[in-house]
Amino acid sequence: MKENKLRELLNSLSLQEKVYQLVQLSGDFFNNNEVVTGPLQKVGIDQNVVDNTGSVFNIFGGAKAVIDLQKKYLEKSKNKIPMLFLGDVIYGYATSFPIPLAYGCTWNPLLIEKMAEVIAKEASAAGLHGTFAPMADLVRDPRWGRCLESNGEDPYLNSQYVAAMVRGFQGDFSDDHIASCVKHFAGYGAGIAGREYNGMESSMRNLYEVHFPPFQAAIKAGCEMVMPSFNTINGVPCTGNKHLLKNILREQWGFQGLIVTDYSAIQELIDHGFAEDKSEAAKLAMDATVDVDMRTNCYANELIPLIESGQLDEKQIDDAVWRILKLKNKLGLFENPYRGADVIKEKEVCACQKHRELAKDIAAESIVLLQNRNSILPLQKNLKISLIGPYADTNMINGFWAPFATKDVKTLKDCIEVKAGKENVYYAMGCPLLNDNSIYKGFGVPVEQLEESISIDEREHLIQEAEKTALKSDVILLALGEHHLESGEAASRTQPTIPPHQVELLQRLKQIGKPIVLVMFNGRPFVLNEELACDAIIEAWFPGTGGCEALTDLLYNDRNFSAKLSMSFPRAVGQIPVYYNELSTGRPAQTSTHNGRFLSKYIDCENTPLFEFGFGLSYTSFDYSSIHLSSHTLTPDTSITASICIKNTGKYDGVEVVQLYIHDIVASVTRPVKELKGFQRVFIKANETKEVQFEITEELLKFYNNDICFTSEKGDFDIYIGSSSMSYEKERFKLIK
Numbered sequence: 001m002k003e004n005k006l007r008e009l010l011n012s013l014s015l016q017e018k019v020y021q022l023v024q025l026s027g028d029f030f031n032n033n034e035v036v037t038g039p040l041q042k043v044g045i046d047q048n049v050v051d052n053t054g055s056v057f058n059i060f061g062g063a064k065a066v067i068d069l070q071k072k073y074l075e076k077s078k079n080k081i082p083m084l085f086l087g088d089v090i091y092g093y094a095t096s097f098p099i100p101l102a103y104g105c106t107w108n109p110l111l112i113e114k115m116a117e118v119i120a121k122e123a124s125a126a127g128l129h130g131t132f133a134p135m136a137d138l139v140r141d142p143r144w145g146r147c148l149e150s151n152g153e154d155p156y157l158n159s160q161y162v163a164a165m166v167r168g169f170q171g172d173f174s175d176d177h178i179a180s181c182v183k184h185f186a187g188y189g190a191g192i193a194g195r196e197y198n199g200m201e202s203s204m205r206n207l208y209e210v211h212f213p214p215f216q217a218a219i220k221a222g223c224e225m226v227m228p229s230f231n232t233i234n235g236v237p238c239t240g241n242k243h244l245l246k247n248i249l250r251e252q253w254g255f256q257g258l259i260v261t262d263y264s265a266i267q268e269l270i271d272h273g274f275a276e277d278k279s280e281a282a283k284l285a286m287d288a289t290v291d292v293d294m295r296t297n298c299y300a301n302e303l304i305p306l307i308e309s310g311q312l313d314e315k316q317i318d319d320a321v322w323r324i325l326k327l328k329n330k331l332g333l334f335e336n337p338y339r340g341a342d343v344i345k346e347k348e349v350c351a352c353q354k355h356r357e358l359a360k361d362i363a364a365e366s367i368v369l370l371q372n373r374n375s376i377l378p379l380q381k382n383l384k385i386s387l388i389g390p391y392a393d394t395n396m397i398n399g400f401w402a403p404f405a406t407k408d409v410k411t412l413k414d415c416i417e418v419k420a421g422k423e424n425v426y427y428a429m430g431c432p433l434l435n436d437n438s439i440y441k442g443f444g445v446p447v448e449q450l451e452e453s454i455s456i457d458e459r460e461h462l463i464q465e466a467e468k469t470a471l472k473s474d475v476i477l478l479a480l481g482e483h484h485l486e487s488g489e490a491a492s493r494t495q496p497t498i499p500p501h502q503v504e505l506l507q508r509l510k511q512i513g514k515p516i517v518l519v520m521f522n523g524r525p526f527v528l529n530e531e532l533a534c535d536a537i538i539e540a541w542f543p544g545t546g547g548c549e550a551l552t553d554l555l556y557n558d559r560n561f562s563a564k565l566s567m568s569f570p571r572a573v574g575q576i577p578v579y580y581n582e583l584s585t586g587r588p589a590q591t592s593t594h595n596g597r598f599l600s601k602y603i604d605c606e607n608t609p610l611f612e613f614g615f616g617l618s619y620t621s622f623d624y625s626s627i628h629l630s631s632h633t634l635t636p637d638t639s640i641t642a643s644i645c646i647k648n649t650g651k652y653d654g655v656e657v658v659q660l661y662i663h664d665i666v667a668s669v670t671r672p673v674k675e676l677k678g679f680q681r682v683f684i685k686a687n688e689t690k691e692v693q694f695e696i697t698e699e700l701l702k703f704y705n706n707d708i709c710f711t712s713e714k715g716d717f718d719i720y721i722g723s724s725s726m727s728y729e730k731e732r733f734k735l736i737k
């Protein structure tokens with residue numbers, strides 16, 4: 001529809017009709033196949049609002065359900081404005097890709113863009129118009145359940161993925177693309193003590209430097225929607241935060257798209273103690289330029305009285321309605337309200353072979369080899385394997401947002417049997433995944449769907465069976481991890497570890513004296529102790545549809561590992577948060593001239609993480625030459641080329657992720673000890689040497705100073721190029737201004 005026609009449409013709407021556009025309800029209002037993502041309380045909404053609501057979320061009934069619903073809706077509708085269908089399609093629709101923390105380890109944003117395209121293709125064929133993804137929240141705390149949805153601890157790396165996701169989802173806005181909603185703005189990943197929905201504290205400067213960049217990257221990539229976060233910043237809940245949403249997001253960054261709240265967040269302004277009642281909550285949200293109210297009656301019931309009493313200006317409503325109409329128009333809904341929804345296409349594309357292959361490729365680039373003593377891996381095909389553990393023979397490997405997309409998902413046992421021959425594989429479960437499922441009552445999953453809690457005797461019996469099984473084999477392949485309900489939203493844990501009853505199984509198997517290859521399925525970095533006694537450790541994360549096939553290829557070296565961690569693994573819970581880009585301290589543990597005592601360190605633990613950001617092993621090894629700089633001085637008008645040669649010194653071909661970090665040695669605000677500024681994935685054949693170059697410009701040296709001005713300062717900079725944030729070559733140059 002032409003813009004002037006759209007304006008005419010807006011002008012023809014009554015105030016009540018405009019308000020309908022700003023309400024978003026969940027699938028349960030339409031008796032549909034809803035996925036529950038928040039508290040299911042009665043909303044207290046008039047049937048007229050349901051019949052005219054502007055948008056709906058999480059209807060996953062497929063194309064037919066969406067077509068039927070849209071049809072009925074339009075039949076009743078006076079203005080014939082189609083309903084917008086949104087959903088949480090986070091890392092896959094029918095094909096489940098690895099969780100974001102896992103694909104964060106690919107260091108391959110181009111591949112991730114392809115992934116988002118595929119997700120959009122499937123979701124649009126199933127009738128969705130937009131997704132609440134990507135999540136751009138930076139995370140440094142493994143206690144937080146939503147680590148799983150983050151790309152990790154680094155603003156630069158996260159920004160690359162977030163922009164790739166937005167591009168992939170939205171493409172050219174043709175019918176097999178969907179609109180993207182970046183979330184949760186802002187600072188949601190930094191909730192105090194890793195507790196879900198908790199407040200965060202940060203200086204504005206730190207928000208700009210650490211938490212905002214992935215959101216800015218999304219906006220720059222053209223993201224159509226933003227979801228404010230549940231948390232407070234500086235004591236102000238983001239959903240009612242005028243400074244954050246109006247001044248920064250809209251005015252400073254020029255965001256003209258739709259702001260959609262998180263689940264019942266406007267009403268929660270009351271629980272925050274920020275609004276007295278629903279009327280005040282609605283006013284605060286409107287004043288902050290929040291357009292759409294997800295699943296409360298605040299906008300539906302309060303906006304009209306607020307306008308009538310002069311507390312809100314109708315122009316504010318008009319602006320919000322204009323933004324949702326513009327999005328509907330951009331999606332082509334006025335021309336075709338059913339858009340991409342197509343029962344035949346849906347069948348064709350959803351979880352088709354091509355998409356499954358891509359899921360497998362991404363999983364292979366996401367799975368991280370953390371330890372490989374005495375080159376126990378790769379496995380030889382003639383070895384007898386005992387395959388033990390609650391993750392050894394299950395297809396529930398997709399994690400929180402896609403747990404039941406398990407159709408045709410192969411288990412590890414299925415895959416190893418194919419590769420090694422059935423006769424060489426012995427299986428025992430060893431223990432259940434959950435020791436006690438009672439805490440999951442009320443989690444939205446019927447407890448009957450969880451396996452029964454078992455008695456101590458039954459558990460002992462399972463362990464003994466596993467011990468007998470292990471005795472028959474050359475190598476134990478032990479698959480342990482978290483239940484999908486133990487990570488994700490509202491799954492904060494004070495002990496981010498492999499559950500203790502599974503560790504007990506590991507300890508018992510260790511006594512048998514056979515080599516153990518541990519594979520972990522989880523949504524957060526774990527603190528590992530006894531596990532370190534295993535010969536090899538693989539971080540599989542929740543690897544999705546192609547996960548176990550990819551894992552098996554890696555175990556037998558039909559593919560080589562290339563993934564590198566995007567989030568550090570702590571040595572101990574008390575070290576959390578531990579991340580590579582920490583600030584310089586006045587008493588650095590390694591380089592201070594003070595004597596040994598009064599330094600920034602723990603007396604019972606090293607400062608460094610167990611496995612650092614950027615770390616991941618390969619079956620081959622890479623040697624780095626020293627860095628060559630084309631010049632040792634830089635000006636705002638010149639650039640420096642930093643070159644380094646990398647030799648594959650091992651037996652196998654492999655991909656190395658070459659990482660560039662920079663440290664601003666002296667500045668007007670203390671700078672992080674290191675900051676990622678670039679990376680390249682390079683395929684290097686065995687015995688081959690490749691040169692890698694990075695271009696260093698003044699732009700890379702800019703940071704937010706105390707006046708929140710993005711600028712660079714003259715002086716010396718250290719440059720690090722290497723295979724992780726702790727393993728590198730070093731050089732120095734000067735910026736002259």
Ligand code: GLC
Nearest residue numbers: 037038058088132183262263
């Ligand atoms: C949730 C989440 C958000 C999601 C929304 C809608 O509570 O915080 O990420 O998009 O509900 O399901």
